[in-house]
Amino acid sequence: MTRDIVSLTAVAKVVVDAWDLDPKCVPIPWRTERSKETHSQPLVIAVIRDDGVVKCRPPISRLLEEVVTKLELASHIRVTAAKTSTSTSASHSIPHIESLAKPISVYVYWQLTKRKVASQKRYLDLCIGILLTPFATRHCSAREVQVKVFNFVDYPAVVLPTGYVRTRKA
Numbered sequence: 001m002t003r004d005i006v007s008l009t010a011v012a013k014v015v016v017d018a019w020d021l022d023p024k025c026v027p028i029p030w031r032t033e034r035s036k037e038t039h040s041q042p043l044v045i046a047v048i049r050d051d052g053v054v055k056c057r058p059p060i061s062r063l064l065e066e067v068v069t070k071l072e073l074a075s076h077i078r079v080t081a082a083k084t085s086t087s088t089s090a091s092h093s094i095p096h097i098e099s100l101a102k103p104i105s106v107y108v109y110w111q112l113t114k115r116k117v118a119s120q121k122r123y124l125d126l127c128i129g130i131l132l133t134p135f136a137t138r139h140c141s142a143r144e145v146q147v148k149v150f151n152f153v154d155y156p157a158v159v160l161p162t163g164y165v166r167t168r169k170a
Helices: 005-016 032-039 058-072 094-100 106-125 148-153
Strands: 043-047 077-081 130-132
Touching (some): 043 058, 058 077, 058 130
């Protein structure tokens, strides 16, 4: 998380020019023509309100809906509901069954990796520019978080403060 736009820009630059810091990244320069093509289309923002595992508290849900309402007013933005499937993800139960897990073979591991990459490709094909979810909780304050989808698809995540949670006015 960053506290200002300058820091957020620095983080974005690291993501774009990752090969400067990560030797595993292929150095592909920024393509201005591709960027212009992308900017000529509406920005697609997918919203995850409930991932089926972690229920959002009402004040957080209200804040999320306020953000969605404001985004829907912009003509160059298309807001859509994101579908999540927790039935194929064990990330929320691993801490509970870690001691029961049996080792798997390299072959089985690669088969699971193929399925993961295929799922990541399906996500990529949705052309989602931003995935909007409720914010992550403080570290160690919750066993489950709604942002596990970012880990699965290998997307960067940024928490943007949107306001303060207040009690509903009567």
